[in-house]
Amino acid sequence: MKNIIDQIYNTSEATGDELLRLLNNVDEESTAYLHLRAHEKRLSVYGNKVFMRGLIEFTNYCKSNCMYCGIRRDNKNADRYRLDTETILKCCREGHELGYRTFVLQGGEDPFYTDEDIVTLVKAIKSNHPDCAITLSIGEKSKESYRRYKDAGADRYLLRHETNTKTLYEKLHPDMSYEARIRCLQDLKEIGFQVGAGFMVGLPGQGNEDYVKDLLFLKKLQPHMVGIGPFIPQQDTPLAGANSGTLETTCIMLSLVRLLLPKVLLPATTALGSLDPKGRERGLQAGGNVVMPNLSPTNVRDKYLLYDGKICTGDEAAHCRGCIERRIQSVGFEVDMSRGDHVDRLTQK
Ligand code: SAM
Ligand code: FES
Secondary structure, three states: OHHHHHHHHHHOOOOHHHHHHHHHHOOHHHHHHHHHHHHHHHHHHHOOEEEEOEEEEEEOOOOOOOOOOOOOOOOOOOOOOEOOHHHHHHHHHHHHHOOOOEEEEEEOOOOOOOHHHHHHHHHHHHHHOOOOEEEEEOOOOOHHHHHHHHHHOOOEEEOOOEOOOHHHHHHHOOOOOHHHHHHHHHHHHHHOOEEEEEEEEOOOOOOHHHHHHHHHHHHHHOOOEEEEEEOOOOOOOOOOOOOOOOHHHHHHHHHHHHHHOOOOEOEOOHHHHHHOOOHHHHHHHOOOOEEOOEOOOHHHHOOOOOOOOOOOOOOOHHHHHHHHHHHHHHOOOEEEOOOOOOHHHHHHO
């Protein structure tokens, strides 16, 4: 397997057959080699820095009904909340004082917030903190809406494609369409956002053929960011009884994405840290270079429960800031509190 890994390292290219052969045959030794090569690649592009993003989960209302997600529309046990503008701005102020220079505003697909509300919010954050980048992660919208957010000052947009296997996508997302999801990602790129796509690992019915499709899709899309995390079941969803994705497969996917897209911004996700106490550290060692600590107010943290066992639900923002810094340093990396733009966008600030 080393020859395929070296080839991807040297060329950032792989065919579907090569990726499938690799995934079907990786053993402990080749996995360790893959992580090592991914680590070297990340060092060559971003050094040993880890970028920090302050995450604000501002609404858990959602009109979608994704089978895996704890804040899906049909989950009557979800304790719903929305943050008002003042509270969101307060989270940003606190985050700014702690050193954050990127704020990620994430929520369910909540029509309560109009485009005008989002535009007003983005402008207010930019006016208070002109040195900060804003990332939105609020789901599928029209191209016109995306354009308005960009014009208001939003810099980046995260919209995971979730899985690039159309049949699996449709099984997991009743009343959504795979084509619409891909269209949104293309619209976001055309408008000029730094775009994040990504997928879950270990979804029921997902296998190596599916991961190959995800990897080839990402290679073609060339996003600036890729979010990869394990699927973890949530007790009030139709997938409550399913198994979680594994740390091992998630880290293999992180390393492959680092080799295929060397400049990508790649978070070691909270889901990975929730699956395993050292999950985020392992994700960083596999090629990840971003972490997204939580800045949401503590009284709503335990309500944004996408999956069971989510970490940090009781912790103050300052506590997470210190905790994550120690974790980053414990595996030999260094915290970078700058905006952390994609290397191709560094002149655009
Ligand atoms: N509504 C926005 C969207 O659809 O992009 C953003 C919020 S959505 C809850 C954020 C991400 O959470 C999804 O893209 C999905 O990959 C992840 N997620 C949801 N349920 C999950 C679960 N049970 N396990 C792991 N990740 C999950
Ligand atoms: Fe929140 Fe460790 S990052 S407690």
